[in-house]
Amino acid sequence: MSLTSSGRRVTTVVSAFLATLALLAGWLVVSAERAAALDPFTGYLMAHFTGESANGEQIYLAHSTDGLNWTDLNNGAPVLTSTVGTRGVRDPAIVRSPNGDRYWIIATDLRIASGTSWADAANRGSRSLVVWESTNLVDWSAPRLVGVANGISGAGDAWAPEAIFDPATNDYVVYWATNSPLNGVTKHRIWYSRTSDFRTFTSPQVYIDRGGNTATIDTQVVEVPNRTGGYRFYRASADGIIASNGDITIEASNSVLGSWTNLGNLRHLNISNAGFGNAVEGPMWMPFNNGSSWALWLDQYGTGRGYMPLRSADLGNVRNFQTVSGYSLGANRKRHGSILQLTAAESSRVQARWGRSTAAGQRLQSYNFQDRYVRHADFDVRIDPNVTPAQDAQWRIVPGLVGTGTVSFESVNYPGHYMRHRDYDMVLEQSDGSSAFRADASFTPVAGLASSSWTSYRSYNFPDRYLRHSGYVLRIDPISDATGRADATFRVVS
Template structure:
């Protein structure tokens, strides 16, 4: 698509600002080495279910046995673009003081067809930023493929720090016409802050009509295998390439057909979404491959020398947890990072019920997404919740997540209570967050004070749940509950 002169001038101005900031980045002293790594964090999505195309996290101590975090529920939800995200990439700054998640803006579960997604889909990526891996900014969109003529999508982003330029190379797949051929190619921009970026350039273009997607690069310390960087992609096969420079010349090392693995062209076990991981404390790498064709999830192949594809071998004895892991990325964690992540999302919340103080045979339950107190609740799961750290404030506050509608929480809306899916907004988080205090009618029980309306409490009225100020004995009894199994 042709761009106006004004837009071109604006793009040049943005690029100039970016390179000014990049020049400053190059001039900084080299960052100190990170502390030793003690664990692993995987970011992923789970599939095309109602909440599957969001950000999920899993943790591992050995790199092979994984446990779902946050009770297996998403930790971040996209509220922008298509309101869904896939293929998340975890990025750490060289100094280890800033983190980003960059993901595909795509939600097939909304009814989008694959044809529309690849030909008329979003050309933007979704980005979150954090200083500590647990407190994340609101998401924003970056239209990285907007400058590509005829771009139909922007898929499977990844980013790697490039010491030669002092900024990040952000790369992804876009389907667009070029030299008479419309197909997915890998494009890249340079960015220092994941907000401003250079004009997109072709990074990998296979000959003829062969498309390529899902590229991911890993850096090999001490150039084990003879190269500093290795990349895997999906182009019909799973090719492995090597280079000593992120933006330099890459050498083909072959593919994984000798292991009976391909991306379709070679048959056998058809996979996609290659995901690199170095084992902590040793020169051994895992390349995780998503067995999307059979729905069996990720499998690892491992190598102690990436210089030849013949060094890869199948690895057994791995466990991926309950959630299905779809195309993501893995970050090696320091002890401090691991402690923060597990402190925020590692606990498994028990299943509990909220019993009424003045109607002890009745329990808080949802029915058709409304919330009330009832006796003899059926199905029983309608009255079961996981009491998790507050969505708006996790110290001293709680939120109530439905057991049979994961990702849905009790929230007040116009002072009435509903069960609603977390939309990721600050308003939702505040409406779904409460402070447990001594029971207003009996200090041995519990009352729940609203986070954003602290003069109001959760109470029942006519058996329906409301958020009201409490001023009399009846109100105090209605606003008093017991958490029970």
């Protein structure tokens, strides 16, 4: 009996010791992750769109070392493109997890360039957001749709999403504008849901409703350390009645979902959301890396000039905001987006991937239509003459994604996007890193089927099929006649 009791005591001590080791190991892992996340910030990354041009409603990135002077990444071309929903995105927000081990970009699913009217977009538009996910800030998942506004009665859209980590609940508050009827008034209000993974969301709840006919479309919240100015969180919102009488409203709170105190607006700086002359929208917070001041960037949509910055060392009083001169936004117009402070490691990764100069690539000339070249158009691949812009027909012919003996075709103006076959049709897609993608995007060059001085490209995973055009559209097919051999023959030219 005593021996059994002793054995139990030993077992208990050992179990307690092992439990302590497990807790210590877990604490060390979490501490290491948080330490990495708290590395000093040395740069800034801006995610934005540029406007209603053909490619303007996609994800663009810019980098800065001082927060005021910006360099367009990827030679000014989009970094991420939407292939879901409307196939266009606006108002991107970039989010980092507290441990710095995961990132998300969320954006409005909207493409005005497709011919959609603003009335249709607001009343009969997409009720989904577009989401990308990454573990390193440079390799991003395929875009996915999340129907955040599907649970809102009469919802006409889901615009201008933002997200902030809520330490009170250890998850993220995602908030956006939806135009819908409520209490007899149809207008844009700010709604929110909570999520821990940007896949599953709670039912939407009203976040901001100014009352009456006053709508709110754009809102962004920033957390400040040490409750500078008296509060932990500050938010800026674009309020207005059909853009005829509105303001950039500044509010403060000590909790993301708590009560908010109205601190005022920016009319003392002649800045408002009134009318379309000099009106601003899309408020975008940016803590300066010196830790002692904040920028509030405002999108001058009324004049089309893009963002302008204000600066404040104390957000607790709107009179502390001052206009800033001596800033540069780079070549691209910067429209409604968000800014992420970067560690040195994050800056290095971003600049290594997209900061390099993108030299002109090579073209693939058709053998039997020698005035036509392989190009991408709206993410389809075809042959066309007189390609505009020229970079749509320029490719980097790189070692095949599956390895030795094959090649892959990477787009010059959409780095990370490759020609790949899908149901035998050739499309341009961003690599998702999967073995299926690598195989679909790899080809074995062989002597040209129509002329041995040219080249044909055999599919890696369907070796009985070759890259060819049919009705000017590229696909992979078995080749059995002279027409097919000519269609499947190309030449690499500068």
